Amino acid sequence: MIRVQDLQKAYGNVQALRGVSFDIAQGEIVGLLGPNGAGKTTIIKTITGFLQPDAGVVEVDGIDVMQDPRGVQARIGYLPENAPLYPELTVQATLQLAADLREIPEDAQLEKISRAVYAVGLEKHLTRPIGTLSKGFRQRVGLAQAILHQPPLLILDEPTVGLDPRQIVEIRGLIKSLAGQSTVLFSTHILPEVEALCDRVIILMNGEIRANARLDELAATGNAVVVLGERPAGAESLLRGLPGVEKVEAFENGDAHPAYRVLGNNGADLTPAIYQLAAANGWRLRELRRDTRSLESIFNEIAMAA
Numbered sequence: 183m184i185r186v187q188d189l190q191k192a193y194g195n196v197q198a199l200r201g202v203s204f205d206i207a208q209g210e211i212v213g214l215l216g217p218n219g220a221g222k223t224t225i226i227k228t229i230t231g232f233l234q235p236d237a238g239v240v241e242v243d244g245i246d247v248m249q250d251p252r253g254v255q256a257r258i259g260y261l262p263e264n265a266p267l268y269p270e271l272t273v274q275a276t277l278q279l280a281a282d283l284r285e286i287p288e289d290a291q292l293e294k295i296s297r298a299v300y301a302v303g304l305e306k307h308l309t310r311p312i313g314t315l316s317k318g319f320r321q322r323v324g325l326a327q328a329i330l331h332q333p334p335l336l337i338l339d340e341p342t343v344g345l346d347p348r349q350i351v352e353i354r355g356l357i358k359s360l361a362g363q364s365t366v367l368f369s370t371h372i373l374p375e376v377e378a379l380c381d382r383v384i385i386l387m388n389g390e391i392r393a394n395a396r397l398d399e400l401a402a403t404g405n406a407v408v409v410l411g412e413r414p415a416g417a418e419s420l421l422r423g424l425p426g427v428e429k430v431e432a433f434e435n436g437d438a439h440p441a442y443r444v445l446g447n448n449g450a451d452l453t454p455a456i457y458q459l460a461a462a463n464g465w466r467l468r469e470l471r472r473d474t475r476s477l478e479s480i481f482n483e484i485a486m487a488a
């Protein structure tokens with residue numbers, strides 16, 4: 183659905199993007215995560231055809247954005263950061279204006295507006311001027327504008343920035359429901375946002391991609407945790423003898439059963455070999471799993487390495 187290849191962009195002597203490449207498949211929901219100034223908005227503006235890169239290729243649905251920006255924009259619903267809205271216009275007038283700008287034929291406008299309004303829960307607020315709406319409801323208007331033409335791809339720049347905790351939960355819920363109909367790429371600097379919404383995360387720092395993986399892959403380590411029913415003689419040294427094992431640490435897991443953290447030396451999954459070892463030696467396994475890391479610790483590790 184999106185192909186970004188070796189994108190580069192400088193503003194004067196600020197190198198905002200330093201060769202960014204990634205692909206997003208149809209139906210995915212992907213978070214572009216990075217601190218302020220990492221280059222998230224620059225990537226989004228390039229994909230949506232509002233900014234010309236210095237080098238690189240962006241394709242949406244096989245269409246090159248530099249060659250046919252209007253063709254790409256017809257396939258994208260875009261919610262910019264702090265979407266500009268006219269405070270004196272009502273919700274209905276705002277959406278009618280958006281439908282005109284999208285060149286939606288007049289006889290189709292009512293049906294499209296009504297569909298978008300119900301999708302974002304604005305049906306009771308059609309006659310209210312934008313200026314009287316809370317920030318959360320203004321964001322719903324922005325989302326309704328973005329989905330008016332039923333685009334196959336939604337691109338949202340920091341969709342929950344400036345919202346209070348309740349509004350954040352509501353907007354995240356809406357994004358999740360819209361993801362059923364569209365591929366979604368959104369940017370954020372908030373880790374729990376990624377955990378709440380994404381299949382996959384692209385971590386960007388200083389104009390470079392530092393990670394691009396499914397959340398479960400990123401969280402998995404090459405270490406395993408094993409808890410046994412009783413303490414068989416020699417368990418620790420047998421675990422240590424498995425190929426790919428660096429070290430075995432016994433730890434207290436709170437229920438008096440022997441627990442070990444088995445540290446690998448090459449990132450490979452150790453659990454199948456541990457399972458076989460347990461079966462061969464008649465150990466009673468209470469628990470066997472890959473050890474995981476939180477997104478926060480991954481992010482901090484990447485930031486420290488930067």
Ligand SMILES: Nc1ncnc2c1ncn2[C@@H]1O[C@H](COP(=O)(O)OP(=O)(O)OP(=O)(O)O)[C@@H](O)[C@H]1O
Nearest residue numbers: 193196198216217218219220221222223224225371
């Ligand atoms: N129009 C501009 N002129 C000069 N520098 C710019 C311009 N727009 C962005 N930059 C710089 O380019 C870098 C990337 O900015 P960008 O807005 O893409 O980052 P971001 O990750 O979206 O950050 P934020 O979350 O703060 O919006 C930053 O160093 C920023 O200061």
